[in-house]
Amino acid sequence: MYFSRMLTPTLREVPAEAEVISHKLLVRAGYIRKSSSGVYTYLHLAQRVLQKISAIVREEMDKAGGQEIMLPIIQPAELWLESGRWYVYGKELMRLKDRHERDFCLGPTHEEIITDLVRHEVNSYRQLPLRLYQIQNKYRDERRPRFGLLRGREFIMKDLYSFDRDEAGLEESYQKMFDAYTAIFKRCGLKFRPVEADSGAIGGSGTHEFMVLAEAGEAEIVYCPKCDYAANTEIAPCQPAANPVEEAKEIEKVSTPGMNTVELLTGFLQIPAEKIIKTMFFQADNEVIAVLVRGDRTVNEIKIQQLHSSLTLELAEPEKVKEVTGGEVGYVGPVALAKQVKIYADEEIRTMINAVCGANEKDHHLINVQPDRDFQVTAYGDLRLIEPGEPCPKCGAVLDRARGIEVGQVFKLGTKYSEALGATYVDENGKENLIVMGCYGIGVSRTMAAAVEQNNDENGIIWPLSIAPYQVIVVPVSVNDQSIWQEAMKIYEELLEAGVEVVIDDRDERAGVKFKDADLIGFPLRITVGKKTLETGQVELKCRQEKETRFIARNQIIEYISSIIKE
RNA sequence: CGGGAUGUGGCGCAGUUUGGUAGCGCGCUUCGUUCGGGACGAAGAGGCCGCAGGUUCGAAUCCUGUCAUCCCGACCA
Numbered sequence: 217m218y219f220s221r222m223l224t225p226t227l228r229e230v231p232a233e234a235e236v237i238s239h240k241l242l243v244r245a246g247y248i249r250k251s252s253s254g255v256y257t258y259l260h261l262a263q264r265v266l267q268k269i270s271a272i273v274r275e276e277m278d279k280a281g282g283q284e285i286m287l288p289i290i291q292p293a294e295l296w297l298e299s300g301r302w303y304v305y306g307k308e309l310m311r312l313k314d315r316h317e318r319d320f321c322l323g324p325t326h327e328e329i330i331t332d333l334v335r336h337e338v339n340s341y342r343q344l345p346l347r348l349y350q351i352q353n354k355y356r357d358e359r360r361p362r363f364g365l366l367r368g369r370e371f372i373m374k375d376l377y378s379f380d381r382d383e384a385g386l387e388e389s390y391q392k393m394f395d396a397y398t399a400i401f402k403r404c405g406l407k408f409r410p411v412e413a414d415s416g417a418i419g420g421s422g423t424h425e426f427m428v429l430a431e432a433g434e435a436e437i438v439y440c441p442k443c444d445y446a447a448n449t450e451i452a453p454c455q456p457a458a459n460p461v462e463e464a465k466e467i468e469k470v471s472t473p474g475m476n477t478v479e480l481l482t483g484f485l486q487i488p489a490e491k492i493i494k495t496m497f498f499q500a501d502n503e504v505i506a507v508l509v510r511g512d513r514t515v516n517e518i519k520i521q522q523l524h525s526s527l528t529l530e531l532a533e534p535e536k537v538k539e540v541t542g543g544e545v546g547y548v549g550p551v552a553l554a555k556q557v558k559i560y561a562d563e564e565i566r567t568m569i570n571a572v573c574g575a576n577e578k579d580h581h582l583i584n585v586q587p588d589r590d591f592q593v594t595a596y597g598d599l600r601l602i603e604p605g606e607p608c609p610k611c612g613a614v615l616d617r618a619r620g621i622e623v624g625q626v627f628k629l630g631t632k633y634s635e636a637l638g639a640t641y642v643d644e645n646g647k648e649n650l651i652v653m654g655c656y657g658i659g660v661s662r663t664m665a666a667a668v669e670q671n672n673d674e675n676g677i678i679w680p681l682s683i684a685p686y687q688v689i690v691v692p693v694s695v696n697d698q699s700i701w702q703e704a705m706k707i708y709e710e711l712l713e714a715g716v717e718v719v720i721d722d723r724d725e726r727a728g729v730k731f732k733d734a735d736l737i738g739f740p741l742r743i744t745v746g747k748k749t750l751e752t753g754q755v756e757l758k759c760r761q762e763k764e765t766r767f768i769a770r771n772q773i774i775e776y777i778s779s780i781i782k783e
Numbered sequence: 784c785g786g787g788a789u790g791u792g793g794c795g796c797a798g799u800u801u802g803g804u805a806g807c808g809c810g811c812u813u814c815g816u817u818c819g820g821g822a823c824g825a826a827g828a829g830g831c832c833g834c835a836g837g838u839u840c841g842a843a844u845c846c847u848g849u850c851a852u853c854c855c856g857a858c859c860a
Contacts, residue, residue, distance in 0.1 A: 228809060228821065229795045233853050253852065307784095359784075362853085478859070496860055515858060531858060545860050574860070601858095693819050728820040735820090746819055 217686065219721040224261055226733050236432040238668035239364025241677050245736045254361025254369035258661075261737065264685035265664050266372060270351050272403050272682065273374045273658055276396040282347045282376050287326050287333075289353060293319035295328040299636045304527060310355045310369075322355035327633050327655060330377045334651065335639035338379065344641060344651070345385050349376035351660060363432060365665035366621060372661040378654040381641065386628055386652045390422070393626050393656040397426050400658065401623065405680025406667060409620065411437050412447040414518050415627060422628040426658075427620025428666040435620045438602055442613035449617075450518045452602040453609050456563035459490070464569050465584040467551075473579040476546025478511040481581065485572060488512070493565060493573040493585065495549050497537045497557075500526035504540050506550055507599060508561040510568070514601040523560050523597045541576040549573030550591040551582055561587065562599040621666045622659070629653040677738030678760050687781055688718040689739040693727045693746035704745040707755065710774050716781065735760065741777065 224246035233250075234240040242248045247262035258266060274284065293311075296302035302309075302321075310322040323329065330348060338346060354373045361369050378389035394410065401408045406428050413425040425448060427437055439446035475481045482489050492511025497504055498520065505524055509515050517529055534545050542554035550559050550573065565571075570584045587593055604617035631650040634640065639651045664683075671678045681687060688711060692704035708720040719739070721730045727746075734742050744756040744765075755773045757766045768776050 225793080225810095227794060232789085232795070235854075250852090359857090360854095476860070494859060496858075498858090509859085511859085513859085517858070531860090534860095537860075543860095548860055691819095696818085726818055726820085726822065728818090728822085731820045733821085744819075748819080 217719045219689075219719055220723045222260055222719070224259060224737065226736055234364060236363045236366065236669065237672055238366065238432070238665040241668055241672055241736070242364060242665065245676055245738065248365065254358060254367070256365060256368065256370075256661075261685040262664065265667075265679070265683055266660055268683040268685070269404060269660050269663055270374070272400055273351065273660065276400045276403075277347075277349050277374070277376060280347070280392040280396040281345070282349045284350060285348050286350050287323070287329050287352065289323050289355070290320050291323050291326075291329050293321065295332055295637070296321060299328050299331075299633060301328070308356045308358065310357050323352075324354055324356040325655075325657075326350070326352075326375055327377070327629070327653075328637070331633045331637045331639050331653070334377075334379055335634075335637055338639070338651070339641060341381050341641050341643045344379055344381045345389060346379040347376055347389060348379075349374060349656075363434075363665075365661050366432065366669075367434070368661065371659060374658040374660055376656045378656070379639075380652045380654075381643065381649065382652055383630075386630070386654050389654050390626060390628055393654070394424065397624050397626060397656070397658070401426055401428070401663075404663060404667060404683050405671070406623075406663075407670060408623070409437065409439060409446050409618075411439070411620070412451060413625065414448060414451045424626050425620075425622045426624035426626075427618075428623050428663075428670060429618050430621050430666065430669040431619050432669050433619040433621040435622055436617060437620050438604060438606075438615040438617050440608035440611060440613050441616055443608060443611040445608050445610040445615075447602075449602055450516065452615075454563075454598050454600055454602045455607060455609065456566070456598075457490075459564065459567045459569065462569050464586055464589075467582055467584050467586075467590050469575050469577075469580055470583055471579060472547075472581045475579075475581070476544075481572065482511070485581075485583070487572060491568075491570070491572055493549065493568065493571045493587075495573060497532040497540060497548070498529055499532045499536065500524055500529050504532050504536055504557050506540075506553075506557050506559045508550060508559065508565050508593075509600045510562065510564045511572075513562065513564070514603075516599060516601040519597070519599050520560065523595055523599070524558065541574075543574060543576030544578045547574040547578055547580060548576055549582060549585070550587075550593075551585060552576060552591075558594040559591065560599060561593045561596050563596055564600070565593070566596050621662065621669065623663045623666050624656075624658040626656045627654060629655055671738075675732070676736035679738045679740055681740045681781065684717075684738065684740045686717045686719045686739060688716055688741045688743060688777060689734050689737075690718060690720045690743045690745065691727070691730045691734060692721065693744065695722055695724050697747070699750060700745055700747065703750060707743060707745065707773065711777065714774050714778050716774075716777060741780065743773070743777075 226246045227244045230240050231243050248256045251257055312320050351374045358369050361367055380386045408428045410424045410426050413423050415423045436449045438452050475484045478489050478492055489511035494509050494511050496507050537545050540555045541548045565587055572583050573585050575582045606615055608615050634651040640648045642648055668677050690704050690708045692700050695701050711718040740760050742758045749756050753770050754767045755770050757768050
């Protein structure tokens with residue numbers, strides 16, 4: 217590829233709208249341009265990277281028994297109504313109508329459409345197991361697209377669906393995919409961790425997320441430095457901390473004017489936050505529920521849903537809180553509520569003695585409160601968010617934290633969709649059974665951004681060789697000096713001949729400009745042709761990730777580069 | 784959805800407070816000099832100042848509406 221022919225508009229200045237490194241660099245180095253919020257055009261170099269990643273994904277999917285197909289982006293509403301997700305998926309679903317006013321959506325994921333295929337075409341146990349995948353655009357109307365490719369509304373995803381006859385089969389498919397994912401991200405040169413996770417809107421039982429470790433990540437994970445335990449903080453189980461045992465005193469109302477937060481209250485009453493019962497009210501569909509955690513803890517909404525399942529769960533409006541408690545936000549508690557609601561309490565609440573909570577009366581709190589004596593709890597459970605420093609649920613060592621970009625997720629769906637859509641097979645006894653499903657996604661475009669997030673320096677991107685758009689750039693220091701130019705072209709052609717992916721910077725620019733662009737774009741290897749080396753019979757080779765330049769004999773350079781690439 | 788901010792040549796920005804018909808740097812084009820880490824000089828091209836109304840003799844600037852983009856939040860009672 218001739219650099220001068222390539223549409224790669226590099227910028228000297230950082231676009232004002234980019235916040236995170238990957239977004240800044242991908243725009244600046246001429247890989248992507250924004251079309252609308254969360255929607256991007258991929259230019260030539262980006263497309264090459266996406267193809268590299270896709271190729272790795274394909275190889276590993278095929279190795280794991282996958283077969284590639286292509287599903288429609290436009291999907292009929294009927295299927296989504298049948299699965300029950302037309303309403304559940306909410307505003308994130310991009311909806312549209314055709315000229316006959318029929319409802320459609322742009323696929324945010326493809327469980328419905330593939331289950332529809334399989335229920336029609338698969339009837340016998342002889343056709344199972346089946347693993348179908350595609351690499352495709354997906355559409356999710358995110359409430360807030362951000363960080364360039366990291367959270368877009370249109371993005372590229374590989375999704376594979378496994379169809380097995382029973383749980384054991386699913387188990388095997390799942391393990392195969394888990395291993396394939398590990399291989400894929402390793403080959404992409406990423407530092408990542410598989411973590412236990414929540415199954416969210418897609419539904420199902422077991423699931424892992426593959427997290428690329430980076431501070432720009434939106435997910436928080438905890439991991440154990442001693443064993444292999446790692447989990448999204450959303451689901452990491454907590455062990456209740458012990459509360460001090462003391463003599464129970466009589467409940468008492470005290471005046472606490474203006475003390476409407478835990479922080480203010482601890483200062484005012486001179487007590488630790490652990491003594492406070494934090495009471496929060498949630499709107500769970502049409503019902504208001506109360507959730508109690510210790511004052512120093514954070515409520516975990518995902519865990520609430522495990523105790524009290526509902527389609528929607530959000531903090532109740534202040535007016536609602538008033539209605540239920542008779543008090544005001546900041547002074548509410550579980551004792552003597554105006555209206556009877558379900559009260560869910562974290563395990564740590566169970567053993568609290570002489571606790572403090574709101575009195576359901578403005579500017580007043582109750583002290584010496586005790587659960588099960590002063591108020592009744594509907595159910596206890598693990599309802600709080602884990603914090604770094606807590607013990608590992610597996611081995612007890614102290615947990616560490618990290619932020620991660622979710623680049624892949626594997627799910628055991630079970631029979632959720634096969635049941636909803638009626639996907640069955642007949643076994644060898646002539647009996648009809650539900651197909652057991654799994655689904656497995658990789659954000660391909662997000663993986664590209666994650667790779668940049670993890671591999672860069674002040675000069676630009678440093679691609680891992682395996683996913684670099686081109687492996688080598690040949691830079692003639694001057695295109696006007698015939699001896700230099702001809703030598704550069706010769707090396708370029710020899711590299712092409714050897715099957716190396718190479719760009720020659722044929723632009724009539726000063727050497728400095730070419731070096732800057734080469735660094736910014738992130739070619740892993742750069743060959744510089746100039747007067748210095750022309751005379752010595754050597755070639756100058758610079759690896760993007762190293763400081764020093766290597767000098768290689770001219771007659772060995774092609775072989776030398778080929779061997780680096782082979783590794 | 785709530786809050787904040789910003790829309791002025793391809794990119795980054797000034798000009799808006801105090802209305803008078805658009806400017807700087809980078810990039811782009813041409814010529815010359817230069818030529819191993821974002822050169823220099825000269826001459827150019829390129830903008831209905833997001834859009835729609837309104838006020839005014841006159842609007843990038845004031846008013847109203849609207850659209851777009853970005854950031855923060857949408858959980859700590």
